[in-house]
Amino acid sequence: AQSVTQLGSHVSVSEGALVLLRCNYSSSVPPYLFWYVQYPNQGLQLLLKYTSAATLVKGINGFEAEFKKSETSFHLTKPSAHMSDAAEYFCAVSENSGYSTLTFGKGTMLLVSP
Amino acid sequence: EAGVAQSPRYKIIEKRQSVAFWCNPISGHATLYWYQQILGQGPKLLIQFQNNGVVDDSQLPKDRFSAERLKGVDSTLKIQPAKLEDSAVYLCASSQLIRGSGTDTQYFGPGTRLTVL
Numbered sequence: 001a002q003s004v005t006q007l008g009s010h011v012s013v014s015e016g017a018l019v020l021l022r023c024n025y026s027s028s029v030p031p032y033l034f035w036y037v038q039y040p041n042q043g044l045q046l047l048l049k050y051t052s053a054a055t056l057v058k059g060i061n062g063f064e065a066e067f068k069k070s071e072t073s074f075h076l077t078k079p080s081a082h083m084s085d086a087a088e089y090f091c092a093v094s095e096n097s098g099y100s101t102l103t104f105g106k107g108t109m110l111l112v113s114p
Numbered sequence: 115e116a117g118v119a120q121s122p123r124y125k126i127i128e129k130r131q132s133v134a135f136w137c138n139p140i141s142g143h144a145t146l147y148w149y150q151q152i153l154g155q156g157p158k159l160l161i162q163f164q165n166n167g168v169v170d171d172s173q174l175p176k177d178r179f180s181a182e183r184l185k186g187v188d189s190t191l192k193i194q195p196a197k198l199e200d201s202a203v204y205l206c207a208s209s210q211l212i213r214g215s216g217t218d219t220q221y222f223g224p225g226t227r228l229t230v231l
Contacts, residue, residue: 004156032217043118043205043222044157051216090156099145099209100217101170104156 002027002093006105014113019063019078021108023091026072032100033074034092035065038107044090050074061085086112116140118223120206126229132194135226139187139208145169146183147220148191149205157205163189193228201230 007022025031032051036044048059055067065076074091088107094100119138127133139146144165149157160179162170165186174181178197183189193200203225209218 009154036222041224041227043224044207045222046219049217049219053216092156094217097217098211099162099164099169100220101159101162102157102220104158106154106156 002031002095002103004091004093004103004105006089006091006108008108009106010109010111012111012113013081015083016080019076019081019085019110021076021089021091021110023065023074023076023105024072025074025091025093027093027095029095032094032097033065033067034094034102035059035063035074035076036090036092036104038088038090040087047076047089081110081112083112083114086110118206118208118221120204120223120226122226123224124227124229126231127196128231129198130195132192133196133228134193135191135204135206135228137189137191137206137223139189139206140210140221143208143210143221144186145209145211145218146189147207147209148181148189149207151203151205151225153202160191196228196230198230201228203227 003026005024034049035047050067058064091105092102146163148160151157163183181191205225206223207220209220211218
């Protein structure tokens with residue numbers, strides 16, 4: 001069965017600092033991996049997804065994530081945080097090609113201070 | 115392109131009452147998903163439709179939850195009777211598989227926040 005673990009329910013950074021949000025997955029087959037962002041009172045928006053092409057995936061808003069099979073990780077990074085990045089971030093895994101069946105982590109709230 | 119629409123945005127009911135949520139997916143999207151997001155947790159899939167057929171409803175509490183997608187477009191999720199533990203945000207998502215993309219991308223609506231008193 002697939003599962004996702006996100007380390008840290010809250011991460012605090014200063015504006016301009018590196019953002020690192022951690023995600024580890026468990027899957028019995030090569031997985032598809034996703035990062036979503038959720039702003040208050042809004043639905044989830046896709047940041048990026050890994051579909052077994054390049055291991056380094058670039059997404060929107062300057063975010064990127066690297067798939068590391070040996071570490072079963074898919075950590076999300078951004079070189080320089082902006083105040084507008086403050087939101088909740090969810091990592092998700094799917095074992096299905098075609099139409100996905102997503103299993104989400106519990107989320108990490110990113111706090112950005114001036 | 116219009117996104118996934120959901121209504122109502124907020125609903126407050128008392129336990130044992132019934133409630134219904136509505137979702138209109140992105141035009142042309144064949145697959146529709148309903149998720150439950152309890153405070154402090156990630157979304158959990160309740161049911162997945164492909165056109166107007168159910169693909170996966172293994173996590174839907176069928177004694178009180180029901181969902182339908184008539185004509186393969188709009189969908190309704192119903193809870194009857196509601197319990198306190200049903201307080202959550204109910205998210206609807208839709209997707210369309212693009213050939214060669216490996217897997218679909220789900221687009222989420224803003225959700226309906228349900229409070230059961």
